[in-house]
Amino acid sequence: MTVPNTRQEKRLHAAGHRYVAGSEEVGKGAWAGPLVAAAVILPEGFSVKGIRDSKQLSPSQREKLFVRITKRATSWAVAVVERQAIDRVGIQPANVRAIQQALQRLHVQPDAVLVDAVKVKHGKKPVTAIVKGDAKIVSIAAASIVAKVVRDTLMHDWDRQHPGYGFAQHKGYGTDGHRANIKLLGLSPIHRRSFEPMKSMLAGRKRGRP
Numbered sequence: 453m454t455v456p457n458t459r460q461e462k463r464l465h466a467a468g469h470r471y472v473a474g475s476e477e478v479g480k481g482a483w484a485g486p487l488v489a490a491a492v493i494l495p496e497g498f499s500v501k502g503i504r505d506s507k508q509l510s511p512s513q514r515e516k517l518f519v520r521i522t523k524r525a526t527s528w529a530v531a532v533v534e535r536q537a538i539d540r541v542g543i544q545p546a547n548v549r550a551i552q553q554a555l556q557r558l559h560v561q562p563d564a565v566l567v568d569a570v571k572v573k574h575g576k577k578p579v580t581a582i583v584k585g586d587a588k589i590v591s592i593a594a595a596s597i598v599a600k601v602v603r604d605t606l607m608h609d610w611d612r613q614h615p616g617y618g619f620a621q622h623k624g625y626g627t628d629g630h631r632a633n634i635k636l637l638g639l640s641p642i643h644r645r646s647f648e649p650m651k652s653m654l655a656g657r658k659r660g661r662p
Contacts, residue, residue, distance in 0.1 A: 473562035474591025484624035489550035529557035
């Protein structure tokens with residue numbers, strides 16, 4: 453298991469960039485629900501114990517780390533791009549929008565940005581996109597934890613509003629059970645119409661197929 457480190461942050465600090473933000477999105481591949489991005493500026497000396505890519509952590513581990521990160525962070529922020537916007541502009545532009553909005557909402561603006569594999573701009577500040585950054589860079593991993601906890605909370609809320617789909621369990625991602633529930637109940641308001649299999653289901657209805 454790759455353990456994130458602070459080498460990139462320290463390099464940027466040494467170059468004179470006092471505030472370094474990590475940013476990451478969650479929910480890009482889901483069939484339903486929003487895209488959530490987070491941006492986090494960690495203070496120098498922050499204890500990185502336990503910080504990992506959010507996918508490598510249990511829900512209870514993420515929730516404990518979420519509290520520690522948001523309590524100690526120099527600044528943190530989230531941005532939510534809803535299903536309708538994802539279907540309207542496409543997933544890649546929605547991804548960029550979410551990350552840029554999260555960065556803009558930081559109450560302390562960063563001097564440099566580290567982001568997971570997405571090319572974004574943040575004014576004239578240096579932005580470094582790192583493939584699998586959430587597994588390598590502590591500030592990106594911290595942002596992934598914040599984004600994941602926020603998105604999971606939103607999906608639990610949607611599960612209460614639209615029971616039967618299993619949103620609290622699969623969080624909107626594609627599973628056999630999720631597919632079966634869509635066939636049984638039809639599409640909910642948060643299902644992404646531009647994604648498969650929802651797109652084909654809608655096309656089939658237009659052609660008169662059940």
